[in-house]
Amino acid sequence: MNVTSQNYLLTLNNQQKEAVMHNDGPLLILAGAGSGKTKVLTSRVVHLIETQKCFASQILCVTFTNKAANEMRDRILKSLSAKSSSLPWLGTFHSISNKILRKHAEAVGLKSSFTILDTLDQLRLIKNIIEAENIDIKKISPKLVASFIDDWKNKGLTPNEIKINNSNYITDTSLKIYTIYQNRLKIMNCVDFGDLILHCVTIFKKFPDILGIYHANFKYILVDEYQDTNFIQNIWLNFLSSKNNNLCCVGDDDQSIYSWRGAEVKNILNFDKINKNTKVIKLEQNYRSTQNILDTASFLISHNEDRLGKKLWSENSKGSLVEINCYNNGYDEAVAIADEIEKNLSKKTSLNQIAILVRAAFQTREFEDRFIKINLPYRVVGGLKFYERSEIKDAIAYLRIVYQQSDDLAFERIINTPKRSIGEATLKEIHNISKTSNLNLEQASIVYCEQENEKNKTIINLKKIITNFQIWRQLSNQTSHYELMEKVLDESGYTTMLLNERTPEAEAKLENLKELIISMKNYENLQGFLENISLQTSAEEEWLGEKINLMTIHAAKGLEFDVIFLPGWEEGLFPHQRSIDEKGHIAIEEERRLAYVAITRSKKELFISFVNNRRIFANKKDKEIDWMPTLPSRFIEELPKENINIKNNFNNYKEQDFDFNQDQLIQQPTRSPGWQRYQKAKNNNVILTKKISYSNNKTNFKVGEGVIHEDFGQGKVIHIEDNKLIIIFKKYGEKKIIDKFIKKINE
DNA sequence: TAACAACGCTTTTTT
DNA sequence: AGCGTTGTTA
16 A cells, blocks of 8 residues: 555544544444544545455445435545546445345345336325225325325334234224235335335345345445434344444434434434444544534534533634524515625625525525525525426326336326326226226226227327327337437427427426436436436536525535525424424424534524514415514524624614515505514513523423413423423413413412 | 316425 | 315316
């Protein structure tokens, strides 16, 4: 080994170096935010290859997102001295499972050509089953069933392994649907996301010889974002690592933000207990953020009880204080943030280094509107998923049915798009034939056509499209997949349909289809394209050009920017009411971790803001705007005051008597709700958002005590922090309220 | 019976 | 604001 080949070691600190050079045996790296986690992982892979511990093809490296996988691949390949290496087993849990499952599909009763259903396909299938089984859709929604099925799969449970404890209509019906759902998937030769992992585990369990192949191949296993693995993913890992025991996991319990998807923090908390002789290395030096940002994040996360605890430190400069802003409404907030970017930041910072991170995807809209208006370029990251657009899904559905006749979901999707007079009633007939004669929908359609009057318009159209399927199927063996796509779009009438619409939307769709055809050229053939498309969340994300980044906090995980804006820190939005309702305390801790992730994305400057009135959605009918008066997020109060600077924009408006009339875009005949709220607050002495209290007063309320609140009615105290009470109200669920607005119930 | 228009209900986070 | 469901028309 020569010296130059060890360049990757030069810039590492001692802990990082120890992690990179660790030889065999289980290794757990607890890596705080910004501590060089990716660098350690990539360096370790490079180290293993350069020191000839194994070949590149013998390393299994698992990430959660394609983005992370791509970045890691780039970085590793750049550092390797032998440029010819490739990393065939670097990818997401799902993409690697896909690869494994294609090789051994028969072992679980599938054909290697199986199709991967996305969430929308999944919902459609569930809905079909609900209809076919005559279950009342009003009693149980497909979404709910889907979440049950996902939960079960995340726990590694197949339908016959499930034992329902507290049996009720919802769980029983969901289980019944789950059973049918799995059968339908098998018949259609389809899998969903959960199946990719679960089928692999089933294979590992049932076929030791197959598992042996992977034991022999995977000398080292590395896992990124380990805190977000769920039960079944962990089992998956344990199977694969059980022979060599060279499992290296990197994670941060404070950044666990996917429990709603089944992630179990206990995987990381118990790692060293389950894997004997685990070496644990903590990376606690932060290289990313300024002191102020880091302190803010650390102080906030210290409010969580359930954590391993790390002491992040940094040699970086103090930097500027974290700015806290308060605005009247979401529109003002968007205007102010756009102004800040336009006037102050765009001169010294690249727009690419600025990001606005939101709790919920819909929040980006207000910013988009503003940016369009003042002509600031932006990109929404992860927002509009290319392959989930309806026209793209339609196009792919055509290819799916051509590729695989059994794909009933694809058949149903496009059989009447464009319109061919094949309506609901016809489809129902076809379904009946399919069910009684055990045929797929295409075969059933042929039977149906023979039964019916051949002069019927519907029958003529149906015959025609099925003939087309057959012609295209022939053609798919002779022409390239992208030429086939072009032909299918033209001959099916899809292109004509869009052309006839003559709307800007239709034109955009045509453009997207062109883009699809171009991107198809990246795949070798039809099979390669269809096998991978469902796992590809976005077409080559457009990171080109100078643009402001808009995304959800979840999507920002693993990324960093010079300047971060965090709007919408309001109770109900962040922390999100729905998560509070569903899981209470545990959810608050997860929301807090989410806030921690958000803050720690920032390298230099951080702006947090909240508004007094959040617009929910516009009601078209009476053109009134629905407003929700909001309180600042409890997380605002949990920030360390010596690191933040509260800029009170609220006061400016108060001097103008808090009148919203200068707000030109929202013209309202009456006083705005914000004004009304202000008046009410003034009279009732209710908490005003401008007064952010840091008092440490102790309260004389007790946990468990019954209380009453003017607006929220009766409730019970379930948690106390200083003078702030968390109360479950009978009607409004959990809220956090300062004690002086609460009365004891018997007073 | 299919296509089109009007109504109305919902919005967390994702491979 | 966008989609699915329901109601109306051809």
